[in-house]
Amino acid sequence: MDIMESSLQKHFEWQGKIEIVSRCRVSSREELSNAYTPGVAKPCLEIQKNPDLSFSLTRRGNLVAVITDGSAVLGLGDIGGVASMPVMEGKCALFKEFAGVDAFPICIGTKDTDEFIRTVELIADSFGGINLEDIAAPRCFEIERRLKEKLSIPVFHDDQHGTAIVASAAMRNAAKLAGKTFAEMTLVINGAGAAGCAIAERFLDLGIGDLILVDIDGIIEHGKEYANKAHTSLARRTNRAGKRGSLFDALKGADAFIGVSRPDLVTAEMVKSMAERSIVFAMANPSPEIMPDIAKAAGAFIVGTGRSDFPNQINNVIAFPGIFKGALSVRAKEITPKMMTAASIAIADYLPENELTPERILPDAFDKKIAETVAEAVAKAAQTE
Numbered sequence: 116m117d118i119m120e121s122s123l124q125k126h127f128e129w130q131g132k133i134e135i136v137s138r139c140r141v142s143s144r145e146e147l148s149n150a151y152t153p154g155v156a157k158p159c160l161e162i163q164k165n166p167d168l169s170f171s172l173t174r175r176g177n178l179v180a181v182i183t184d185g186s187a188v189l190g191l192g193d194i195g196g197v198a199s200m201p202v203m204e205g206k207c208a209l210f211k212e213f214a215g216v217d218a219f220p221i222c223i224g225t226k227d228t229d230e231f232i233r234t235v236e237l238i239a240d241s242f243g244g245i246n247l248e249d250i251a252a253p254r255c256f257e258i259e260r261r262l263k264e265k266l267s268i269p270v271f272h273d274d275q276h277g278t279a280i281v282a283s284a285a286m287r288n289a290a291k292l293a294g295k296t297f298a299e300m301t302l303v304i305n306g307a308g309a310a311g312c313a314i315a316e317r318f319l320d321l322g323i324g325d326l327i328l329v330d331i332d333g334i335i336e337h338g339k340e341y342a343n344k345a346h347t348s349l350a351r352r353t354n355r356a357g358k359r360g361s362l363f364d365a366l367k368g369a370d371a372f373i374g375v376s377r378p379d380l381v382t383a384e385m386v387k388s389m390a391e392r393s394i395v396f397a398m399a400n401p402s403p404e405i406m407p408d409i410a411k412a413a414g415a416f417i418v419g420t421g422r423s424d425f426p427n428q429i430n431n432v433i434a435f436p437g438i439f440k441g442a443l444s445v446r447a448k449e450i451t452p453k454m455m456t457a458a459s460i461a462i463a464d465y466l467p468e469n470e471l472t473p474e475r476i477l478p479d480a481f482d483k484k485i486a487e488t489v490a491e492a493v494a495k496a497a498q499t500e
Contacts, residue, residue: 117445132204133211133220138174139234170243170446179218180242181206184231187251187274187309190400196222206248206273214436214486216443218246228254232261239266243443246435247272252308253343269442269450275313275436277431280455281477282373282396283317284462285429288476289417291468293392301325302391303369305362305404306376307335312345314373317459319352320334320452326353327365334358334365363388370394378402386413396420398429417473426474433462433480437489444490447497454496461492 126132130477139150148154156174166243170176185199203220210218214246219242235245245268247259255272262270290297302323304311315328328335328349337354341347356363366372366385371394374381381404386395395410396419397403407418407425419427438458442450465478465488478485 132208133218147405166240169240174217175241175379176243176446177215177217177443179210179216179244179246180221180235180238180240180335181210181218181246181248182223182235183248184220184223184250186226186249186254188249193251196224196417203248206246207234209245209432210436210439213432213483214440214490216439221430226254228257232258232265235262236265236452239268242268243446244269244271244439246439247274249274250309252312253345254368255309255388256312263449267448269439269447271435271438271450272309272313273431273435275309275319276450276455277435278310278375278398278429278436279313279317280434280459281429281431281462282398283321284434284459285396285419286318286371286373286394287321287425287463287475288466288471289371289394289419293370293394293416294475295392297321297323299324300370301327301356301361301368302371302373303327303329303365303376303480305329305365305372305380306399307343307346307349308375310375311373312349314375317351317455320456321373321459325355327356327358327369328353329362329365333361335349358416372396374398374404376404381410383413386415388412389414390424392416394418396427396429406419408457409488419476423480427476428480429477430480433478433485435459437461437486438493440486441490441493442497445494445497447494450493451497451500453500454493457492458489461489 139144141150158347160171181203183199183203185196186193188194188199188202193270207218210216223231225231246377253340259272260271276439300323302318304315307328315326318326335346335350336359337357339350363385367388368390373396375398389408393415394417395415397405398421400421403420410418421429465485
């Protein structure tokens with residue numbers, strides 16, 4: 116049985132991957148009176164006087180809403196909110212399993228940006244953080260920006276920032292092994308959607324030498340105006356060498372490649388045209404932009420993908436649980452670039468340098484100590500903002 120059929124069978128068996136479990140006993144009159152009426156009136160009145168007590172007197176302080184409109188689900192595209200529920204439940208299960216953070220899936224049945232934002236705003240007081248998930252670009256940029264302005268709890272689009280944090284951690288270690296520094300590297304990113312733009316922003320913050328962003332129409336040219344505001348903003352700060360053309364042109368002489376696009380877009384010839392000791396992160400799922408064996412044979416020094424059946428899986432699960440755990444622990448009102456950088460460095464430095472190899476640039480996703488390490492780094496960064 117292949118993994119698709121196996122997973123379908125398991126989902127019929129599970130009938131949902133998460134459930135509500137009571138944290139209090141209700142087996143006597145006294146326990147009932149404390150957990151519910153009449154005793155529950157007292158914490159309600161205390162929260163009325165001081166809403167911040169909702170983080171201490173309810174589960175809000177450890178509860179994240181995983182919210183989507185189902186418009187960009189995995190590699191499936193716009194399948195709608197209801198069809199995205201298995202993914203959202205899975206995300207919630209990862210929050211709990213890897214960081215002990217409670218999470219609840221919410222699928223909102225609208226593609227209207229204003230309506231989506233207003234819905235999240237109205238339910239936000241029930242949660243300590245908002246994890247936006249699988250929302251198509253460019254709407255996702257506006258949704259995140261406006262919710263950050265409106266809410267006093269962390270709002271984090273994992274497809275953007277989680278991917279960027281893990282990719283930058285992986286690149287940090289890959290560059291060490293390759294004997295290169297970010298400041299001297301040229302990085303090509305193929306795919307200028309939510310993840311690609313966020314990865315670009317992260318690497319610009321980290322001081323990458325030059326960055327070339329490529330979308331379906333080719334290289335995003337320096338200083339050019341684009342219909343997508345995010346592309347225009349990035350065009351002002353990238354491709355300082357003034358390259359034009361296609362991905363083939365962008366990769367010539369480049370030190371590193373990150374793909375968040377489609378399968379089989381990178382050829383062996385393209386990899387051969389890159390600089391010596393090149394780094395290739397082909398992260399399209401389930402099929403990468405180039406298969407690792409082909410990239411290696413063409414001369415790539417280090418290859419990573421989004422898949423668990425190849426070395427160097429670049430997986431968000433080593434980032435988002437710890438990021439939220441850390442932010443919630445200090446009641447951060449937002450997740451800032453400084454906190455993201457702290458998470459990226461914590462992930463990269465988790466492996467001692469003497470354990471780094473071209474086939475191992477990131478810690479194992481199943482090492483649950485990572486979440487605590489990331490949480491501590493994020494919390495410390497939040498407290499020094």
